[in-house]
Amino acid sequence: MSKTPQAIRGTQDIFGPDAEAFAFVVETFERVRRLYRFRRVEMPVFEKTEVFARSIGETTDIVSKEMYSFEDRGGESLTLRPEFTAGISRAFLSNGWQQYAPVKLTTHGPLFRYERPQKGRYRQFHQIDAEIIGAGEPQADVELLTMADQVLKELGITGVTLHLNTLGDGDSREAWRAALVEHFRAVKDELSEDSQERLEKNPLRILDSKDRRDQQFVGTAPKIDQFLSGDARAFFDAVTGGLDAAGVKWTRAESLVRGLDYYRHTAFEFIPDEGSEAAGKLGSQSTILGGGRYDGLMESLGGAPTPAVGWAAGIERLAMLCEGKGTERLEIAIAAENAEREGDAAEMVAIFRRQGFNAELFATGSPRKRFDKARKADPAVLISFDVRDGQHTQTLTSADSDYARAAEAEAIFAGRWNG
RNA sequence: GCGAUCGUAGCUCAGUUGGUUAGAGCGCCGGUUUGUGGUACCGGAGGUCGCGGGUUCGAACCCCGUCGAUCGCCCCA
Numbered sequence: 001m002s003k004t005p006q007a008i009r010g011t012q013d014i015f016g017p018d019a020e021a022f023a024f025v026v027e028t029f030e031r032v033r034r035l036y037r038f039r040r041v042e043m044p045v046f047e048k049t050e051v052f053a054r055s056i057g058e059t060t061d062i063v064s065k066e067m068y069s070f071e072d073r074g075g076e077s078l079t080l081r082p083e084f085t086a087g088i089s090r091a092f093l094s095n096g097w098q099q100y101a102p103v104k105l106t107t108h109g110p111l112f113r114y115e116r117p118q119k120g121r122y123r124q125f126h127q128i129d130a131e132i133i134g135a136g137e138p139q140a141d142v143e144l145l146t147m148a149d150q151v152l153k154e155l156g157i158t159g160v161t162l163h164l165n166t167l168g169d170g171d172s173r174e175a176w177r178a179a180l181v182e183h184f185r186a187v188k189d190e191l192s193e194d195s196q197e198r199l200e201k202n203p204l205r206i207l208d209s210k211d212r213r214d215q216q217f218v219g220t221a222p223k224i225d226q227f228l229s230g231d232a233r234a235f236f237d238a239v240t241g242g243l244d245a246a247g248v249k250w251t252r253a254e255s256l257v258r259g260l261d262y263y264r265h266t267a268f269e270f271i272p273d274e275g276s277e278a279a280g281k282l283g284s285q286s287t288i289l290g291g292g293r294y295d296g297l298m299e300s301l302g303g304a305p306t307p308a309v310g311w312a313a314g315i316e317r318l319a320m321l322c323e324g325k326g327t328e329r330l331e332i333a334i335a336a337e338n339a340e341r342e343g344d345a346a347e348m349v350a351i352f353r354r355q356g357f358n359a360e361l362f363a364t365g366s367p368r369k370r371f372d373k374a375r376k377a378d379p380a381v382l383i384s385f386d387v388r389d390g391q392h393t394q395t396l397t398s399a400d401s402d403y404a405r406a407a408e409a410e411a412i413f414a415g416r417w418n419g
Numbered sequence: 420g421c422g423a424u425c426g427u428a429g430c431u432c433a434g435u436u437g438g439u440u441a442g443a444g445c446g447c448c449g450g451u452u453u454g455u456g457g458u459a460c461c462g463g464a465g466g467u468c469g470c471g472g473g474u475u476c477g478a479a480c481c482c483c484g485u486c487g488a489u490c491g492c493c494c495c496a
Contacts, residue, residue, distance in 0.1 A: 006487075061494050065420080083496090111496085116420080118490060127496060194493065210492085259495065269496095287496060314496030366449070372457065388453075395455065 010123025021319040024326030029128045036147045038104040049077040055086040057261030066113040080112035084129040093303040101134025120285035126315040136307030141266045142242030149248045157321045159276030163253035166236040179222040207255035267292035289313035332359035333379035335370040341385035
């Protein structure tokens with residue numbers, strides 16, 4: 001006998017309550033995006049490698065070491081998508097969706113990054129995603145964030161706060177970056193090894209370093225606010241004002257930066273409050289939803305300048321905060337306690353299902369154990385078909401007095417077996 | 420890429436300083452009850468102790484390697 005192959009590291013087989021919670025997240029997202037009139041888009045799971053390499057930034061970890069890239073039979077380098085935004089942008093340009101701009105899009109599905117798996121992080125993971133393309137006004141940021149906030153609320157997630165920052169426009173960001181490099185270079189020898197690396201590759205990231213050696217210099221580091229142009233300042237004020245008007249709570253996070261090169265202006269993450277139940281469930285992978293404005297991305301793919309803003313959220317991480325949700329209790333359990341009654345039981349379960357009840361038939365294994373099995377499934381209504389003293393008997397028991405459709409179920413049962 | 424912890428039945432786990440035939444609970448299968456209701460009792464199947472080497476009279480247990488998992492760092496959803 002050959003050995004059973006193992007699943008690929010970092011992939012998951014999701015089943016049971018976890019799978020129900022996963023579906024609950026997706027269904028809730030689909031419902032809410034309709035309320036905001038976002039349109040659905042489906043995209044390829046893989047693209048030419050350059051789609052990601054050019055848009056995300058060559059020096060980012062995602063591009064430099066986390067992509068699942070391979071050559072197809074024609075020798076072309078392809079990559080399993082590590083995020084949605086680059087592929088959506090490519091589709092926007094390929095298909096001339098400028099004609100629909102500004103266009104509000106959502107999608108969800110699997111993404112791939114070659115990383116070491118840990119709690120809340122996988123090599124194949126799943127996100128829900130929302131983008132507004134072709135809208136440069138701060139109102140777009142507000143609408144997008146308000147939707148994100150509503151998705152989380154309707155998932156029943158609490159103890160999570162929107163952390164908001166601005167990276168300014170391109171000039172503001174570059175001036176700030178230069179000032180940060182200067183600031184940290186002066187104390188380079190006292191920084192952590194990681195941050196000495198970051199100084200060259202991605203100095204903004206030093207700001208949210210967890211290392212104490214770095215944190216003492218973060219407080220005195222130059223702030224983006226000192227470099228914001230008047231327009232950039234006004235843009236951010238319009239976003240925060242709009243969020244206040246929409247009733248979305250937020251907090252300013254001056255050191256929040258996003259990892260990818262294409263972000264400008266608004267950057268945000270929804271993060272569990274310290275010490276909250278949500279924080280405990282997530283472990284160290286704490287960001288559940290993140291995104292921002294990426295006004296420069298289309299140009300990097302050869303398109304015309306096109307403002308856009310978007311976010312993505314990890315379905316697995318959201319599902320961890322929705323434990324037990326999406327699982328429906330069994331409404332009708334039907335036991336055929338005698339082989340002679342299996343036909344009647346099968347008919348009954350079909351009737352209930354056609355009437356919109358979820359129902360399960362127990363008609364296999366030892367006839368004596370079927371009633372027990374049905375009861376252990378914890379149904380709201382339990383129906384048994386049996387033969388006693390040569391007579392056919394059928395009984396209905398309502399196990400749950402709170403069950404709303406009990407009377408309806410009893411009427412259907414009586415309608416067939418009125419005796 | 421780096422670090423820590425852990426791999427025993429389908430699942431959750433015991434297993435003493437290394438010592439006969441590796442256990443329990445749950446689940447699964449079968450049996451017992453003639454009962455308007457049962458979550459009871461009895462029995463059974465199921466394990467190359469992740470895999471490969473080594474030490475030893477003897478290894479689930481000690482050593483080395485390897486694979487896998489979990490958690491953390493980096494990074495990120």
